[in-house]
Amino acid sequence: MSAVTRRDLLIGSAALAGASGLTALAAHRVFAAVDDKLSISRLTHEIVKGKPTVEMMSFAADGPPPVIRMRQGERFAIEVANRLGEDTTVHWHGLRIDNAMDGVPYLTQAPIRDGTSFRYSFTPPDAGTFWYHPHCNTLEQMARGMTGMLVVEDAEDPGFDSDLPLNIRDFRIGSEGQFLEFYKARNTARGGTLGTVNTVNWQIDPVYNVEAGTLVRLRMAVTDLTRIGQYSVKGGEARLIALDSHGLPAPVAPERIEMAPGQRADIALRVPDHEGEEVELILERPTTPVRLARFRATGASARRQLAELKPLAPNPVAEPDLANAELQEYVFGWSPGGDAPANPICGSLGYLFWSINRIAWQGDFPDPLAPLGVMKQGRSYILRLRNETPYDHPIHLHGLTFRLLRSNKREIAPLWTDTALLRAEETMEVGLVADNPGDWAFHCHVIEHQKTGLAGFLRVDA
Structure with missing residues (x-):
């Protein structure tokens, strides 16, 4: 189980592990003011319980890709070191940034060769939920694990107690933890080849402990290679507040939210009041729905209400004539x-x-x-x-x-x-x-x- 607190989620990166004596805001400022680093590497990691998967790929040397956090309108620089043994790049999906920083090989930059580094630096104009992934040898690198969450925090805090990024994706893994073939040509010429194991943050049906009666922002990103699905949040009071990094005109029920690869959804969740009560994230299917993750209430209720949240400020996108x-x-x-x-x-x-x-x-x-x-x-x-x-x-x-x-x-x-x-x-x-x-x-x-x-x-x- 994973315990989630506002402090931990605002930090959101192992790079800040030494900042435990700071407030969340101060820690964020330290994070935004210095260069972050990604080390793109191969690793062995356990997705299927007791069956390690070898030759996975990640933006970290020792586990899943980290959540990258930055702030709307503030310059951010990140050093990417390639230790894969092959070329790669990093694309920042959904960010409206300088073309030279977009991460597409030859179109915007040369590939990052093995053993070299590339420094990305940009100012995100929009707040919201984004993600990042390679754009070189894209299918295999993503299939092996290279998809990560990116959060651009709002210039004005809407009032959540915590915020939880949810990296939703499948892996094509067999019962012994081995990678299966990443695609089948006959499927490629149709709708695509689906994964075999549903995960959130590289885990099968994880449980997140969240403080009872608090307001949590669930940041969902479908970083899968293929799956187009419908997602629901069940068992608690919740509202869909944003799609693809942009606030909705009015919140709606988070039921059967259709999302394809690349799309995102933000959910405002009021955690139930009683210890042990759970809220579920469900992948709806024609036969048996799949539970992707659970959010379990802990401790005494903070008794907050969704009505206390401020509406998300609109991003500065120019309206077409x-x-x-x-x-x-x-x-x-x-x-x-x-x-x-x-x-x-x-x-x-x-x-x-x-x-x-x-x-x-x-x-x-x-x-x-x-x-x-x-x-x-x-x-x-x-x-x-x-x-x-x-x-x-x-x-x-x-x-x-x-x-x-x-x-x-x-x-x-x-x-x-x-x-x-x-x-x-x-x-x-x-x-x-x-x-x-x-x-x-x-x-x-x-x-x-x-x-x-x-x-x-x-x-x-x-």
Whole structure:
């Protein structure tokens, strides 16, 4: 079991283990003022009880990827040391930062070679729940464990007593703890290959002890390679308050929240009043639901109420001028044919099943293909996203945030996001201001799809 306190969660990193004499706020300031470090390494770790898994990969040498915490509007620098034995990069999923810090090999930086380091430095403009992962040899490195949580704390504290990041993902692990093949080609050409073991923070059905009657912010991120699922919080008083790092206009019940790889959800939970009472995080399934984690009340009740929380402040995203926006169209479909090039620098699955606008991404090379589209900095755009396949695709755009506008299949709320779930044969329109110059990766976040052609980039010209 894991005991969760406000103090521990605000620190959120082994780098602050020596700061136990500080207040949470002071500790945070120390953390934000100095460089943090990640050591990307291979390790043996136990996911299945009593059955260690060898050749896992992490952003830490001795366990799961750490939770990285920074503060909205404050400069943050992090040194990444590569000890994997192969190239890698780090992408900061959802952050609108300088293009040079985005972590896409050759598009924004050279790969971080084994035995070398790279210093990332940026100022996060938006508060919320994010995550980080490699963009080189992406499928294997993520499948072996390289997905971590990133929290940008609000400039103004909304009033939670504690906050708990939940890294939700599957592993493809057999009964003896061994890795299974990471994908099957026939699945890659369809919806993707699902994992076999459901985990939260690298644990199967963990129990978190939380103080009774307190207010906890559950930060959920689906860092899985494939799984599109529905998630519910049951057994306590709770509200969904944010999706994909942006506050909702009004809180709603946290029931059957649909999330695809790359998407996030923040839940405000009032812990039950009585010692031992539990709240459950459930993955809904057509047959038997799966319990992913439990939150157990401990101690005397603090008797706080959800009404005491302040609304989340909106992030400073520019509203597009839809009346004067330029329309660009993107079709997500099958590959026009041809074999995948041999040995791209950052790995290939050997197939080209998918494409955007009939162009299949060839892989990561020093001379990438031309951009799929070009936008002018400061102008407004409507992107029409058309899925001509019978499979779902979570479409992620780096470096920019867009507003959902309309769909030909369903009613959609006009929410801000960086990752939109495009359902089978759905056409969706989204609006944005092209306010961040650079070449921005644009791809499906089912990683098998990304690595077999369903990727490209958009250019924002300064």
